[in-house]
Amino acid sequence: MEASSIIFSDKPVNVSYDGTWYGLLTAVFEAYSKKWNVSGFSIIDKESQSDFFAEKVIVVTDETKSQRVWLGLKKKVPKENCIQLYRCYLSEMPGMEFTIFSCIKFYFSGFDSPHLAYGNSDVLKISQTSKMVYREKHRMEAFVRFQRTADDLYYAGIEPDFNVIPLLSQHFAERYADQNWLIYDIKRKYGIYYDQDKVEEITLNFSNEAGEKTAVKDVFHDSETLYQELWKNYFKNVNIPSRRNIKLHVQHVPKRYWKHLIEKK
Amino acid sequence: MSERLHEKLEILADAAKYDVSCSSSGSKRKNHNKGLGEATGSGICHTYTEDGRCVSLLKILLTNHCIFDCAYCVTRKSNDIKRAAFTVQEVVDLTMNFYRRNYIEGLFLSSGIFKNADYTMERLVSVAKKLRTENKFNGYIHLKTIPGASDELMHEAGLWADRLSVNIEIPTESGLKLLAPDKNIKDMIEPMTYLKKEIIRTKEESKIFKSAPLFAPAGQSTQMIIGASGESDKDIMHTANKFYKGFNLKRVYYSGYVPISNDNRLPELGSAVPVLRENRLYQTDWLMRFYGFHVQELLNDQFPNLDPEIDPKLSWALRNMAFFPVDVNTADLQLILRVPGIGVQSAQKIVGARRFNKLGWDHLKKIGIALNRAKYFITCNSPITDRKDYTEAKIRQFILNESRSKFLTNGGQQYNLFG
Ligand code: SF4
Numbered sequence: 001m002e003a004s005s006i007i008f009s010d011k012p013v014n015v016s017y018d019g020t021w022y023g024l025l026t027a028v029f030e031a032y033s034k035k036w037n038v039s040g041f042s043i044i045d046k047e048s049q050s051d052f053f054a055e056k057v058i059v060v061t062d063e064t065k066s067q068r069v070w071l072g073l074k075k076k077v078p079k080e081n082c083i084q085l086y087r088c089y090l091s092e093m094p095g096m097e098f099t100i101f102s103c104i105k106f107y108f109s110g111f112d113s114p115h116l117a118y119g120n121s122d123v124l125k126i127s128q129t130s131k132m133v134y135r136e137k138h139r140m141e142a143f144v145r146f147q148r149t150a151d152d153l154y155y156a157g158i159e160p161d162f163n164v165i166p167l168l169s170q171h172f173a174e175r176y177a178d179q180n181w182l183i184y185d186i187k188r189k190y191g192i193y194y195d196q197d198k199v200e201e202i203t204l205n206f207s208n209e210a211g212e213k214t215a216v217k218d219v220f221h222d223s224e225t226l227y228q229e230l231w232k233n234y235f236k237n238v239n240i241p242s243r244r245n246i247k248l249h250v251q252h253v254p255k256r257y258w259k260h261l262i263e264k265k
Numbered sequence: 266m267s268e269r270l271h272e273k274l275e276i277l278a279d280a281a282k283y284d285v286s287c288s289s290s291g292s293k294r295k296n297h298n299k300g301l302g303e304a305t306g307s308g309i310c311h312t313y314t315e316d317g318r319c320v321s322l323l324k325i326l327l328t329n330h331c332i333f334d335c336a337y338c339v340t341r342k343s344n345d346i347k348r349a350a351f352t353v354q355e356v357v358d359l360t361m362n363f364y365r366r367n368y369i370e371g372l373f374l375s376s377g378i379f380k381n382a383d384y385t386m387e388r389l390v391s392v393a394k395k396l397r398t399e400n401k402f403n404g405y406i407h408l409k410t411i412p413g414a415s416d417e418l419m420h421e422a423g424l425w426a427d428r429l430s431v432n433i434e435i436p437t438e439s440g441l442k443l444l445a446p447d448k449n450i451k452d453m454i455e456p457m458t459y460l461k462k463e464i465i466r467t468k469e470e471s472k473i474f475k476s477a478p479l480f481a482p483a484g485q486s487t488q489m490i491i492g493a494s495g496e497s498d499k500d501i502m503h504t505a506n507k508f509y510k511g512f513n514l515k516r517v518y519y520s521g522y523v524p525i526s527n528d529n530r531l532p533e534l535g536s537a538v539p540v541l542r543e544n545r546l547y548q549t550d551w552l553m554r555f556y557g558f559h560v561q562e563l564l565n566d567q568f569p570n571l572d573p574e575i576d577p578k579l580s581w582a583l584r585n586m587a588f589f590p591v592d593v594n595t596a597d598l599q600l601i602l603r604v605p606g607i608g609v610q611s612a613q614k615i616v617g618a619r620r621f622n623k624l625g626w627d628h629l630k631k632i633g634i635a636l637n638r639a640k641y642f643i644t645c646n647s648p649i650t651d652r653k654d655y656t657e658a659k660i661r662q663f664i665l666n667e668s669r670s671k672f673l674t675n676g677g678q679q680y681n682l683f684g
Contacts, residue, residue, distance in 0.1 A: 119618060145366060147366070154366070178301050226267055230270070233271055238320060240318075
């Protein structure tokens with residue numbers, strides 16, 4: 001059903017949207033302009049423990065409405081703070097949509113430079129969560145390890161905690177402009193592919209469970225093993241044993257990322 | 266073939282690892298020709314060694330043959346070790362292939378001196394040139410400049426590299442004479458002076474001509490070895506200050522001496538690397554560069570060495586209690602920066618947030634300042650709970666006790682900057 005006017009403003013509403021960023025911004029637009037008493041957000045067709053007493057309203061994604069929220073935000077706070085909201089959305093943390101909604105409401109509430117109000121718990125939460133997502137984006141920029149395939153594709157599989165793939169394309173497209181590459185989120189089953197012209201989102205259909213591994217490993221370039229071995233060797237030899245500090249090492253390179261790091265395998 | 270390459274890499278990475286700089290920041294080289302790589306951001310650590318240091322660059326020597334005999338260096342002529350040398354092409358291939366796989370931000374190429382300074386420098390330059398021209402490589406390149414190399418070669422190096430460095434290694438002239446008899450200070454200072462001049466000149470030019478070529482856009486840096494020549498912290502930091510001021514250096518690095526020989530001019534084999542001292546020196550360096558401290562305030566004839574137990578900012582504060590307490594709701598940013606437990610970011614947040622409401626302990630905690638230290642040095646909108654008029658000795662005791670118990674529960678070794 002369309003977001004409709006049968007809602008009374010005091011009745012708790014659970015806003016259901018399609019899970020996209022534009023969808024969420026549309027939901028914010030509707031909730032804000034219709035003054036709904038929002039109790040939470042949920043993604044259409046996804047199970048959620050939504051409030052039993054709340055009325056569920058399905059919001060249809062509308063680019064114009066989402067743009068209005070985005071452009072409005074840009075007038076209220078610096079671009080970095082707008083992007084912070086997007087990063088928080090990518091965190092996929094439970095309840096984050098509501099924090100984003102509350103924070104946007106606060107940004108629109110008329111204060112001067114509202115993004116500096118670190119005493120406000122929503123502003124603070126957004127800034128902290130965004131930092132976590134940004135840190136993982138940064139980590140992925142560091143920890144992606146491309147493997148060259150026989151047909152000259154540089155492939156990397158990743159399993160980040162947050163959905164950071166959308167934040168990666170610009171960096172990798174600028175840097176690796178003269179090679180075809182693919183960065184694939186194995187957990188979320190999608191990736192970005194660059195063909196020396198543009199970046200596209202793609203999904204791969206592996207025929208079996210072990211697909212991701214065999215599909216790529218069988219087709220390595222001749223030189224791939226050599227450079228992996230050289231890299232491992234290099235890593236071993238830059239270490240200074242008398243300064244050993246494994247705690248610090250693990251703090252910088254958390255164990256959950258080791259699986260995809262050539263030098264830690 | 267590949268075995269020999271492995272062996273070379275082992276030898277020449279191992280010999281290069283004592284140079285602690287691995288920074289790949291500060292440049293502004295774009296991928297302007299749709300080639301490979303860029304060096305515009307703050308640089309990425311692609312992995313960390315097991316001693317917790319950032320690995321950002323492929324850091325190797327071109328060769329570890331050397332005609333000099335510096336006592337503190339594994340590569341010194343009199344040391345009985347395996348020698349090796351890369352060809353120019355080998356270094357180019359390694360760099361390109363590591364970079365394409367996202368292992369590194371670029372290359373840090375140094376070398377022992379073989380034949381003479383110019384001969385060596387020429388080869389370093391040709392690696393960089395080949396990468397930039399034939400391979401359209403726009404990643405980061407840091408070249409070590411060889412003391413005594415000609416101005417022409419220095420100039421060419423600046424055209425291809427992002428950063429250039431001459432390592433001074435020993436902070437005092439007497440120490441240098443003792444430990445590196447083949448080197449003279451003039452040969453090290455001259456290239457720095459030349460580079461400073463050129464960097465400034467090309468910067469001016471690029472203001473007028475947009476297309477003026479880049480010249481060492483990430484500037485120059487140097488390194489000093491700590492604890493090899495009996496120098497004081499004051500010697501080190503005053504020398505560092507001279508380099509920052511006199512040669513516009515981007516960074517000075519401090520490298521705790523790793524014992525590598527039985528030479529009686531040096532700490533003996535097996536002595537500990539002065540990691541804590543190194544950390545205190547970096548803290549001091551930060552205070553000079555980002556917190557508005559003058560070196561003289563931190564180290565002087567009265568206090569020639571840093572306090573190993575507490576960080577230099579706290580140490581300064583305890584010596585200067587008259588500055589405190591600082592009212593976080595009204596004081597200038599510059600003053601807030603001087604409070605122990607408040608970092609640059611927190612200080613800026615305080616100044617931003619206090620416009621909305623007067624800040625109390627709760628706000629300050631949320632902003633992320635270390636109240637356990639700061640509380641002795643500030644006032645805020647909350648009532649004073651724990652600030653009777655303590656003496657500096659008392660405060661020191663309180664903070665030490667607290668951090669000691671933290672130190673123990675953390676299980677030891679871990680030195681953060683003002684953590
Ligand atoms: S000139 Fe450089 S490489 Fe040669 S011994 Fe001295 S410090 Fe080592």
